[in-house]
Amino acid sequence: MEKDSLKGAIDLLLIAGSAGSLDVLLKVLPAIKSNLSFPIIIVLHRKASYDSSLINLFNTKATLPVVEAEEKDSLQNGKIYVAPSDYHLLVETNRSLSLDYSEKIQYSRPCIDVTFETAAEVYKTRIAAILLSGANSDGSAGLKSIKSYGGITAVQNPQYAEVSYMPQKAIQTAPIDYILNIEEIANFINKLSL
Amino acid sequence: MLEYNFVQDEDVDIILNDILESYGYDFTEYSKASIKRRINRLFTLDRFMSFAEFRYRLRSDPDYMHRFIEQVTVTVTEMFRDPQFYKVLREQVLPTLGTYPFIRIWHAGCSTGEEVYSMAILLKEANLYHKALLYATDLNHDVLEKARMGIFPLSQMKQYSENYIQSGGTKDFSEYYTANYDKAKFDEELSRKMIFSTHNLVSDRSFNEFQLILCRNVLIYFDKDLQVKVFNLFEQSLDNLGYLALGSKETIRFSSLTSRFKKLDNEKIWKKIA
Numbered sequence: 001m002e003k004d005s006l007k008g009a010i011d012l013l014l015i016a017g018s019a020g021s022l023d024v025l026l027k028v029l030p031a032i033k034s035n036l037s038f039p040i041i042i043v044l045h046r047k048a049s050y051d052s053s054l055i056n057l058f059n060t061k062a063t064l065p066v067v068e069a070e071e072k073d074s075l076q077n078g079k080i081y082v083a084p085s086d087y088h089l090l091v092e093t094n095r096s097l098s099l100d101y102s103e104k105i106q107y108s109r110p111c112i113d114v115t116f117e118t119a120a121e122v123y124k125t126r127i128a129a130i131l132l133s134g135a136n137s138d139g140s141a142g143l144k145s146i147k148s149y150g151g152i153t154a155v156q157n158p159q160y161a162e163v164s165y166m167p168q169k170a171i172q173t174a175p176i177d178y179i180l181n182i183e184e185i186a187n188f189i190n191k192l193s194l
Numbered sequence: 195m196l197e198y199n200f201v202q203d204e205d206v207d208i209i210l211n212d213i214l215e216s217y218g219y220d221f222t223e224y225s226k227a228s229i230k231r232r233i234n235r236l237f238t239l240d241r242f243m244s245f246a247e248f249r250y251r252l253r254s255d256p257d258y259m260h261r262f263i264e265q266v267t268v269t270v271t272e273m274f275r276d277p278q279f280y281k282v283l284r285e286q287v288l289p290t291l292g293t294y295p296f297i298r299i300w301h302a303g304c305s306t307g308e309e310v311y312s313m314a315i316l317l318k319e320a321n322l323y324h325k326a327l328l329y330a331t332d333l334n335h336d337v338l339e340k341a342r343m344g345i346f347p348l349s350q351m352k353q354y355s356e357n358y359i360q361s362g363g364t365k366d367f368s369e370y371y372t373a374n375y376d377k378a379k380f381d382e383e384l385s386r387k388m389i390f391s392t393h394n395l396v397s398d399r400s401f402n403e404f405q406l407i408l409c410r411n412v413l414i415y416f417d418k419d420l421q422v423k424v425f426n427l428f429e430q431s432l433d434n435l436g437y438l439a440l441g442s443k444e445t446i447r448f449s450s451l452t453s454r455f456k457k458l459d460n461e462k463i464w465k466k467i468a
């Protein structure tokens with residue numbers, strides 16, 4: 001894909017990961033431009049119950065406001081929504097959010113695939129998803145789904161990921177448009193913006 | 195997972211309308227994304243070959259409708275889920291309720307009853323059980339049968355016992371059940387004051403007045419309009435100064451209740467003030 005054609009290409013960005021992703025996010029979030037033209041949803045596997053401190057931590061670093069996703073929230077441009085622990089996060093046709101406390105999938109709640117797949121169906125070609133470090137195969141099916149609707153897929157370069165399994169698995173499963181080193185991620189995101 | 199997206203948005207609407215017409219269950223105001231996922235899961239699980247076949251089966255076979263409800267509603271639950279919530283019940287809500295001559299509590303959408311047994315334990319420990327009645331309702335008949343038995347997987351007890359302690363419990367949690375193979379059977383003394391009944395929050399009315407209503411992790415499955423209807427039902431069913439408790443990710447923010455209810459601390463508990 002032509003680099004310039006990325007400008008204004010999406011209405012929603014998804015970033016997801018598991019073990020080893022937090023550090024990546026803490027490096028990426030401060031470098032995102034503060035007038036980003038779309039919202040970001042973050043789905044992070046983690047232990048329950050430290051949610052408020054995680055949001056606080058993100059807010060001390062990020063250029064954009066970070067909130068915990070609440071059910072029925074309408075996605076707003078330039079805002080970062082973090083999936084709460086212990087619930088699946090789904091995207092509705094009217095571009096609002098739903099939570100779901102059904103069984104864990106791939107040992108995970110939130111499950112990355114659930115968010116990716118529901119968002120892909122709604123945003124079709126107008127979406128990008130980045131999968132980061134992790135020790136689990138969650139996210140691969142989601143990326144496949146994003147691609148099948150014509151969205152943009154990216155993973156953290158497994159070679160430099162703290163845990164390479166997740167992005168590696170995704171590369172084997174789904175067509176991936178971009179394989180990014182940590183330093184390239186923020187730049188990639190900024191280029192998608194208007 | 196994409197390969198199991200057989201049932202599309204329009205198909206979901208068709209099925210939900212069929213079910214409403216044929217059986218009177220109204221799922222049309224449930225959050226679409228979640229119910230669609232559950233329907234697709236069932237479609238795959240039961241190996242239907244086509245949407246037409248799925249639709250026909252649902253309309254013509256009441257037993258299958260039964261299975262649909264069982265599989266499409268989410269019944270996952272825990273004892274003392276969100277221990278901090280139970281701690282606030284213990285420390286701030288029960289002492290107030292204790293000043294009343296009797297305490298009626300409604301667990302709406304109680305699933306298999308873990309929440310109700312947790313409440314019974316709190317009431318026991320606060321010495322209020324003798325004057326309490328716990329109404330436990332759900333749309334799904336099967337989960338109520340399980341709730342009535344008070345038998346839960348033994349493998350969960352370690353987690354529940356930790357939750358219990360975090361909620362401020364000081365007893366040995368295992369005093370409340372008898373272990374038998376892989377099951378834990380809760381003391382029948384705990385279920386003595388429980389009344390189980392089917393009740394559909396979408397279509398059934400208020401049936402009593404309560405000092406405390408718990409409806410946790412049910413409203414996340416409803417769209418905004420349906421949430422508002424259910425909040426009105428709860429308001430009608432609450433005594434003055436009664437409490438409404440929701441799940442940790444639910445709020446009354448979109449309803450007309452906000453002006454007449456006051457929130458407690460950081461927990462999802464509201465007190466009716468007018």
Ligand SMILES: C[S@@+](CC[C@H](N)C(=O)[O-])C[C@H]1O[C@@H](n2cnc3c(N)ncnc32)[C@H](O)[C@@H]1O
Pocket residue numbers: 101267268269270271272275302303304305306309331332333334337393394395396409410411412441
């Ligand atoms: C996730 S469980 C919640 C159980 C428990 N309250 C908790 O928080 O752990 C949701 C329950 O709501 C019930 N439910 C769904 N729709 C309902 C309705 N219209 N009326 C009554 N119960 C309903 C389901 O059958 C299910 O048992």
